[in-house]
Each structure stands twice: as C-alpha cells, then as structure tokens.
Amino acid sequence: MSNTPSEIQVFPINKVREAFPALSRMYKNKPLIYLDGPAGSQVPKSVISAISRYYEQSNANSHGHFITSQETDQIIDQTREKIATFLGAEKPETISFGSNMTTLNFALARSIGRYFQPGDEIIITQLDHEANRGPWLSLREHGIIVREIRLQENGTLDYDHFESLLNERTKLVAIGYSSNILGTVNQLAKVRKMTYQYGAWMLVDAVHYAPHFSIDVQALGCDFLLCSAYKFYGPHVGFLYTRPGLLDQLPTDRLRTQYQQAPHSIETGTFNHAALAGVCAAIDFIANLGEGKTLRAQLVNAMHAIQIKEYQLAERLYEGLKKIKHLQIQGPSFYHKHRAPTISFLHKEKTASTVCQALADHGICAWNGHFYAIRAIEVMGLLEQGGLTRMGISIYNTEEEIDRTLEVLEEI
Ligand SMILES: Cc1ncc(COP(=O)(O)O)c(C=O)c1O
Incomplete structure (x- = not known):
C-alpha cells in the first residue's frame, strides 16, 4: 500500500455517513462517536x-x-457468490456459512481432529483472538500437539521462532x-512459503482484516479462511472459505x-x-x-479507498495519542506500511475500564479489556490490570470525531 498524499483519493464521507442511521443517535445532545468497530461495525440502511x-x-425455508x-x-x-467474489475465491462452492466465525472454526477443528493422527502438530500464535486458538487447543485431547508462535514486545510475531517450530x-x-x-498485519506470504516446505495447511482468521483491506484467497494460497460479516457493515453471519476439494476430505x-x-458438509x-x-x-x-x-474490480477499488481513508484517520489518532502524557500506545509503530487502523493503549494511572467509562460519559464508544485476544494481553503482562483501551477506525469515522476523542482523553 502506498500512502503518499498524491495517491489519496477523495472519500465520499458524506454519502457514507448518510447511509448509517445509527450515526444520527444523540447522547447528551451530541452525536455518538463509534470507535468500537473492531467489536462490530454499524449497519447501513440498505442492509437493514x-x-x-x-x-x-420471502420468509420461508429452503428447497420448496x-x-x-x-x-x-x-x-x-x-x-455465496457475492462472498466468493469478495474474497477472490475460485467459485461459490468454496464458501460455507455458519452462525459466526468461532462456531465454524470449532466445527472445522472437530473434523480436522478426526482427520489428523495423534502426534501431528498444529501451530497457533500468541497474538490471535481466542476463536483461532481455543478450537485448536481443544485437539490436544486427541493427542495432537499444539505449539504457539511467540509475540514480540513490538507487537509482531517472532518468525524465527515460527521457523523453529515447523517440522x-x-x-x-x-x-x-x-x-x-x-492492528499488526501478519506476514502471511512468508508464513505460506514456510508452511509449503512442510506441506502443512494454512488457515487464516481474516475477521479483523476484512473490513480494512481487500482479500484475495487465491493469491494468499490459503487452505482455509474465516470471516464474520458483522465486522464489515453486515449482520451476524460467519463464513468459511475452503480451498476447492479440501472440505470433501474432512469428516465433518x-x-x-x-x-x-x-x-x-x-x-x-x-x-x-x-441475515x-x-x-x-x-x-x-x-x-x-x-x-x-x-463486482470484484469494484470491491478491490473500494477497499483500496477505504484502506487509505482509514489509515489517514488512524494516523491522526495515533499522532494525537502520542502527545497525551499518560498514554502508552502498544503494538507496532504506525509507520508500518501495512497496518490495520486499530490502536490500543495503556493509561499509566487509570485502568482501561475507567478510561472507557469516561469516554462513554462523553458519548464515545470504545472497548476496554482483552478483546478475546487474551493470550496476547497475558503475554504483555496486562491481564491483571484490566487490559487495554482499544479504538478502531471504520469507514464512517471523521477527523472531527478523532479530534473530539483526543480532547476528551486530554481531559481525562
Ligand atoms: C480477530 C477475530 N477473530 C475472531 C473473532 C470471532 O468472531 P465471531 O464473533 O464471528 O465468532 C473476532 C471477534 O471479535 C475477532 O476480532
């Protein structure tokens, strides 16, 4: 991705904001500010x-x-067809639906647990959401060995450690x-190359990536990829991409x-x-x-515009947060070329819960805690103190909202 000013296109922010009824919701005479997108984005009128x-x-059961x-x-x-296009998949038959990503991943893990042999190994990461750890950890009861890639202090995965785990x-x-x-974006091209050497499958949790970047499952070369529509302006539906031919082998x-x-199946x-x-x-x-x-070209073009727009706003937030005395931003620096517009920070004197309560009092929706990426928070040594405050940029956020949030944080 390039972020040079000359490439920044005008984003139709007014058109976008008009589409979301929730943006007219007032709290204490001011419009609510939604920085809680990573936990679920708002929904446009067309979806409702x-x-x-x-x-x-059309309400009925199917196949009548x-x-x-x-x-x-x-x-x-x-x-199925639209999701396949959204993901750059080979065909609609690669897309399966489920209630949410976690349920689908557990179902997949159960079937893979029957397919693998005791002593086979699975690698997970310390950075992942528990939805992409718990299902695989549960296979230890079938004699499957589960190893985890270390999270480094700078918020990125330790790829040397990963290499040492592969066999x-x-x-x-x-x-x-x-x-x-x-907001770390993992180096999947590198991971793919390394897993090919051992003939291992690569499963990708794209839940947090999908709202911010375009996805091309074929270019990625992944075997499985999971997503959840409520993170990208849709309702609560999870879906799974499986490389053609692979799902038919699994005893689901x-x-x-x-x-x-x-x-x-x-x-x-x-x-x-x-939904x-x-x-x-x-x-x-x-x-x-x-x-x-x-449709694919339109989606790729739109996601590129979204990526640039969100990056600009996230950078503004990052720069503002950096100037506030008691705050300590966690994770990779904002000058990483490929980074999601999600920023978490620590207040040196207040818990994340206190910070989010104060933000809530000003009509700003932001999350505190471990966000189900509990292993990462544990490894960072932040679990006992209540985790972090997280702010995520979505397509409907504006510079004014970021500035108001920074003002409130200054006051806190
Ligand atoms: C990165 C990531 N993976 C997985 C999940 C779980 O998704 P779902 O709620 O669809 O089970 C989430 C939800 O917050 C997430 O952020």
Missing part, C-alpha cells in the same frame, strides 16, 4: 432494508416449490491476518439429511436467511464505493 424485505416478502422458498434459495446462492509433523498453521488488538459433523458435499441446520440477505447488501454497499467493470 434487505433484512426487513426478506421477512416482509413455492415462490418464497425459491426466493430464499436464490438469496442463499447469491450470498515434518506440522500439519496446520492457524494464524490471524490482522490483530484485533494491536453432519446429519444424514444434509448435503454431503462441500460447501454444505460443514453447515448444520437452517440458516439465518434474512444472508443482509450480507449480500453489505457487500453491495462496499462495492458501490468503488469503480470497476466487475
């Missing part, structure tokens, strides 16, 4: 309308002969694309009545169809911010 429209017109059921089938197919028994590396706590939990092939029960309609609308919403002849 798609969900209501489904209930008003009647119109509402057929419309439901169309929504399911269309959503011919390594079967899977489960790694986040970007940290939901420090499934009913006899379920389709036995990918992508269905890991899907259980009835979907939240209305799937919302996911489609969320992808269209992003695409409409970009230009291009195909």
Whole structure:
C-alpha cells in the first residue's frame, strides 16, 4: 500500500455517513462517536432494508416449490457468490456459512481432529483472538500437539521462532491476518512459503482484516479462511472459505439429511436467511464505493479507498495519542506500511475500564479489556490490570470525531 498524499483519493464521507442511521443517535445532545468497530461495525440502511424485505416478502425455508422458498434459495446462492467474489475465491462452492466465525472454526477443528493422527502438530500464535486458538487447543485431547508462535514486545510475531517450530509433523498453521488488538498485519506470504516446505495447511482468521483491506484467497494460497460479516457493515453471519476439494476430505459433523458435499458438509441446520440477505447488501454497499467493470474490480477499488481513508484517520489518532502524557500506545509503530487502523493503549494511572467509562460519559464508544485476544494481553503482562483501551477506525469515522476523542482523553 502506498500512502503518499498524491495517491489519496477523495472519500465520499458524506454519502457514507448518510447511509448509517445509527450515526444520527444523540447522547447528551451530541452525536455518538463509534470507535468500537473492531467489536462490530454499524449497519447501513440498505442492509437493514434487505433484512426487513426478506421477512416482509420471502420468509420461508429452503428447497420448496413455492415462490418464497425459491426466493430464499436464490438469496442463499447469491450470498455465496457475492462472498466468493469478495474474497477472490475460485467459485461459490468454496464458501460455507455458519452462525459466526468461532462456531465454524470449532466445527472445522472437530473434523480436522478426526482427520489428523495423534502426534501431528498444529501451530497457533500468541497474538490471535481466542476463536483461532481455543478450537485448536481443544485437539490436544486427541493427542495432537499444539505449539504457539511467540509475540514480540513490538507487537509482531517472532518468525524465527515460527521457523523453529515447523517440522515434518506440522500439519496446520492457524494464524490471524490482522490483530484485533494491536492492528499488526501478519506476514502471511512468508508464513505460506514456510508452511509449503512442510506441506502443512494454512488457515487464516481474516475477521479483523476484512473490513480494512481487500482479500484475495487465491493469491494468499490459503487452505482455509474465516470471516464474520458483522465486522464489515453486515449482520451476524460467519463464513468459511475452503480451498476447492479440501472440505470433501474432512469428516465433518453432519446429519444424514444434509448435503454431503462441500460447501454444505460443514453447515448444520437452517440458516439465518434474512441475515444472508443482509450480507449480500453489505457487500453491495462496499462495492458501490468503488469503480470497476466487475463486482470484484469494484470491491478491490473500494477497499483500496477505504484502506487509505482509514489509515489517514488512524494516523491522526495515533499522532494525537502520542502527545497525551499518560498514554502508552502498544503494538507496532504506525509507520508500518501495512497496518490495520486499530490502536490500543495503556493509561499509566487509570485502568482501561475507567478510561472507557469516561469516554462513554462523553458519548464515545470504545472497548476496554482483552478483546478475546487474551493470550496476547497475558503475554504483555496486562491481564491483571484490566487490559487495554482499544479504538478502531471504520469507514464512517471523521477527523472531527478523532479530534473530539483526543480532547476528551486530554481531559481525562
Ligand atoms: C480477530 C477475530 N477473530 C475472531 C473473532 C470471532 O468472531 P465471531 O464473533 O464471528 O465468532 C473476532 C471477534 O471479535 C475477532 O476480532
């Protein structure tokens, strides 16, 4: 990514803000400021309308002969297709749906646990969200060895340590694309190259990456990638990309009545169809911010504009935070070329909970704690003192909001 001023395009911030009803919510006579995007972003009107429209017109179970059921089938197919395009996947059949990323990852881990042999090894990281650690750690009860890549003080992973963990028994590396706590973007090209040497699979948790950067699963060469739509302006739906042919090899939990092939073989029960309609609308919403002849080109272009816009704002926040006396920013420096617009910091005298309460009193939504990346907080030695304060930039945030947040933090 390049951030030279000449390349910074004008971002349609007014058009974007008008699209989000939640931005008109007032608190103590001032509009709420949402810096809680990493825990779930706000939802545009088009997504809300798609969900209501489904209930008003097409509500039915799937695979019937009647119109509402057929419309439901169309929504399911269309959503698979849109997500495949969003991820640069080979075909819609590589996309499976689930309630959320954690549930899908547990289902995948259960099946991989049956497929691997005792003594096989899985590598996870100290930086990841627990949703990409817990499912793999649970396989230790089947005799699978789980090792973890060390997190360094500068907020990046120790790749030398990673190399030392790899061996011919390594079967899977489960790694986040970007940290939901420090904004670190992990070096997946390097990880891919190293895992190929041992024939191990690479699974990517892209939940925090997807709202901020475009994803190309084929260029990445990943075997699995997981995402959650509620982080990128959609409703609560998780989805899994699996490299073509791979899911069919896995003994997933499934009913006899379920389709036995990918992508269905890991899907259980009835979907939240209305939410799937919302996911489609969320992808269209992003695409409409970009230009291009195909949906994929529009999405890539839009994500590039989002990346630049968010980076500028995050840099403004970072610079402002650096000037505030009692604050200590954690994680990689902001001059990393490839970094998510998520910043966490420590107040030298107040707990993160106290800081977030004070922010909340001023109508600023920000999270405190470990954000489920509890191992990273533990390794950083911050668990007992209540973790960090986290601020995440989303497409609807503005310079004024950042400046007001910095003013409030100064006062605190
Ligand atoms: C990086 C990351 N991975 C995984 C998850 C879990 O996602 P879900 O809530 O869809 O289970 C989250 C949620 O915050 C996350 O930030």
